[in-house]
Amino acid sequence: MNVAPKPAFVLRQRHLLGIEGLSREEIVGLLDLAGEFVDLNRRVEKKTTSLRGRTQINLFFEASTRTQASFELAGKRLGADVMNMSVASSSIRKGETLMDTAITLNAMHPDILVVRHNASGAVKLLADKVDCSVVNAGDGAHEHPTQALLDALTIRRNKGRIEGLTVAICGDITHSRVARSNFLLLNAMDARVRVIAPSTLLPPGIERFGVEVYRDMREGLKDADIVMMLRLQRERMNGSFIPSSTEYFAYYGLDEKKLAYAKPDALVMHPGPMNRGVEINSTVADGARSLIREQVEMGVAVRMAILEALSRNLPNA
Amino acid sequence: MLSERRPILLANARVVDPSRDLDLVADVLIADGLVRDIKRGIGAAGVPEGTEVVDCAGKVVAPGLVDMRAFIGEPGAEYRETFASASQAAAAGGVTTIVCQPDTHPPIDDPATVDFVMRRARDTAIVKVVPMAALTKGLKGEEMTEFGLLKAAGAVAFTDGARSVTNAKVMRRALTYARDFDALIVHHTEDPNLSSDGVMNEGEYAARLGLLGIPKTAETIMLERDVRLVGLAGSRYHAASLTCADSLEVLKRAKDAGLRITASASINHITLNELDVGSYRTFCKVTPPLRPESDRVALVEALCSGLVDVIMSDHDPQDVETKRLPFAEATPGAIGVETMLVAGLRLVHSGDVPLPTLIRAMSTRPAELLGLPGGTLKPGAPADVIVVDLDTPWVLDREDLKSKCKNSPFDEARLQGRVVRTMVSGRTVFEFV
Numbered sequence: 001m002n003v004a005p006k007p008a009f010v011l012r013q014r015h016l017l018g019i020e021g022l023s024r025e026e027i028v029g030l031l032d033l034a035g036e037f038v039d040l041n042r043r044v045e046k047k048t049t050s051l052r053g054r055t056q057i058n059l060f061f062e063a064s065t066r067t068q069a070s071f072e073l074a075g076k077r078l079g080a081d082v083m084n085m086s087v088a089s090s091s092i093r094k095g096e097t098l099m100d101t102a103i104t105l106n107a108m109h110p111d112i113l114v115v116r117h118n119a120s121g122a123v124k125l126l127a128d129k130v131d132c133s134v135v136n137a138g139d140g141a142h143e144h145p146t147q148a149l150l151d152a153l154t155i156r157r158n159k160g161r162i163e164g165l166t167v168a169i170c171g172d173i174t175h176s177r178v179a180r181s182n183f184l185l186l187n188a189m190d191a192r193v194r195v196i197a198p199s200t201l202l203p204p205g206i207e208r209f210g211v212e213v214y215r216d217m218r219e220g221l222k223d224a225d226i227v228m229m230l231r232l233q234r235e236r237m238n239g240s241f242i243p244s245s246t247e248y249f250a251y252y253g254l255d256e257k258k259l260a261y262a263k264p265d266a267l268v269m270h271p272g273p274m275n276r277g278v279e280i281n282s283t284v285a286d287g288a289r290s291l292i293r294e295q296v297e298m299g300v301a302v303r304m305a306i307l308e309a310l311s312r313n314l315p316n317a
Numbered sequence: 318m319l320s321e322r323r324p325i326l327l328a329n330a331r332v333v334d335p336s337r338d339l340d341l342v343a344d345v346l347i348a349d350g351l352v353r354d355i356k357r358g359i360g361a362a363g364v365p366e367g368t369e370v371v372d373c374a375g376k377v378v379a380p381g382l383v384d385m386r387a388f389i390g391e392p393g394a395e396y397r398e399t400f401a402s403a404s405q406a407a408a409a410g411g412v413t414t415i416v417c418q419p420d421t422h423p424p425i426d427d428p429a430t431v432d433f434v435m436r437r438a439r440d441t442a443i444v445k446v447v448p449m450a451a452l453t454k455g456l457k458g459e460e461m462t463e464f465g466l467l468k469a470a471g472a473v474a475f476t477d478g479a480r481s482v483t484n485a486k487v488m489r490r491a492l493t494y495a496r497d498f499d500a501l502i503v504h505h506t507e508d509p510n511l512s513s514d515g516v517m518n519e520g521e522y523a524a525r526l527g528l529l530g531i532p533k534t535a536e537t538i539m540l541e542r543d544v545r546l547v548g549l550a551g552s553r554y555h556a557a558s559l560t561c562a563d564s565l566e567v568l569k570r571a572k573d574a575g576l577r578i579t580a581s582a583s584i585n586h587i588t589l590n591e592l593d594v595g596s597y598r599t600f601c602k603v604t605p606p607l608r609p610e611s612d613r614v615a616l617v618e619a620l621c622s623g624l625v626d627v628i629m630s631d632h633d634p635q636d637v638e639t640k641r642l643p644f645a646e647a648t649p650g651a652i653g654v655e656t657m658l659v660a661g662l663r664l665v666h667s668g669d670v671p672l673p674t675l676i677r678a679m680s681t682r683p684a685e686l687l688g689l690p691g692g693t694l695k696p697g698a699p700a701d702v703i704v705v706d707l708d709t710p711w712v713l714d715r716e717d718l719k720s721k722c723k724n725s726p727f728d729e730a731r732l733q734g735r736v737v738r739t740m741v742s743g744r745t746v747f748e749f750v
Contacts, residue, residue, distance in 0.1 A: 121526065124596060
């Protein structure tokens, strides 16, 4: 893999709020940088010092295990002081919590804030009020840029490229920030993107997102190189968007039979956490063609790359 | 700035009076709170002694605006707006009559509350304020209010404000009963089940922002239902705020069929579209939501053809605590009473709407529909008069607005033209200096 020399790569922005606004060169730059961190993370000595003296606060208004852990490890391996704050968004009035917390934290002079919030646009709202760099760790159904980047890195390492691949994204597109960020990134990298979902889980206007829309797994998975499954939230299963999880699995759940519609060397991805038996069965999830565990590994490396790249733009760097 | 009521001559003005299809250069004589005379060349010689003569060359004199839909916080939400603050904003915007909405706390649903509102407004407001009363008790959509007594107390129409009456039987009964009192029913046409969790117009743009959409169908279904019910009842009905081309089709069919149906559109929906939401601007979150440009254009055409009768401000003050939030969590609403005329002038300057058409929709038509004496410069009419400079360019700074809340979608907008004088019953209540 060709690795760009470090000083050459600079993000042209202070925050990472979404894939929207990133150029193709910036995406490639981040993936290259992340590739270096993958190697570092496999060594015994995993620490570097590029964020030494920096303070990173992970501010999560929505429950998260893996993303928060991934950002925490990423910051620590770069030498930053990392603090985790989980704010149960239901306990206090949400908006006040968001703005007040932002102003309070800002006064403590963090260098990087990593924020997840259940409302679309909330991370940008917060970014406008603070002096540090902000990383969007997921805002509502809007964007989840680090997930799309780690997905891209996983694809690139396994397929050698992203350009020209057919990626089928299956499941609850309407409520998925992962899907939106992936549409933007995969299109920027000239992949062919398909979505497969029941019509109730497709947002109006989806046909204008630069994706091909399918309602049937057999057609949608034909010739696919990558099958990316999305999580279906429990509250959407019973009668509101789909009649039942049983019916959903029958038509849209990934099992060996449906996977056989895709290319013989197609690989399976899932952003996690999985609902085994709802959108994917265990045989496929744990099978030889599953990249799900590798996605988690890439997640740490991608987040290190983002923190590193943003820190290069920080004052006095 | 209440001046004493001495006679005043507005000289050499372009006089626009849609009630008589007048658009000419003339002098307007105002005395004893009434419009006395309009003709060319009254001049300083032809006026009573002590008359103040104001040269209005290059400016427009028109009847004061009648804003058919404005939420004021009294009673119950005085921190958002009072009759006093709203009337200051209205005067600065050329609005001489505010029609306030009944979705207050408590709601304006009994004659005593109507009486309170009218007395309170009389004592504290510098423009005229008349209330609409609730259509159903407690705005619950279940039982109709006392249309007869409320009308006698001063209510000019009946509405549940920003709520829809979802029960068709309740709506049918209310429409049927209203006919006996010739009461005007004003209805917010939005099916709350279809709009449910939505926060902006349904479509590509909402999907990109990751926001849940409100389909236009939520509006047209309710309007279609109401048209059928009005067909049964034969009463007077006014759609409170239409926003899309599909609704205009329904409206046109109803009007062509001879039903006594009229409609408003808000200043927001004829001058802004869904793209103004930009990156989650909560000041552009309104109910119903801003629609695509094609619908805005359709509304402007309907305004010109007279299909849409009224343009109103849909004034809804919201403070920082309800607006400085993530978009989905912010309360909808935009202030507008002070800016509706200047925002509307954008359409005049762009050549899309003739000035008399705009004034008719903001003044003459609402006055007619509500049976109010304003909306005209006919000699003998109350001198609710505005003087407008059409040309001066300026940039709106929300901090300069007189409303208690500053949630204007036109903040930082480049505007052309402004109200320079507002008179209510012959008294100058606002002058721009």
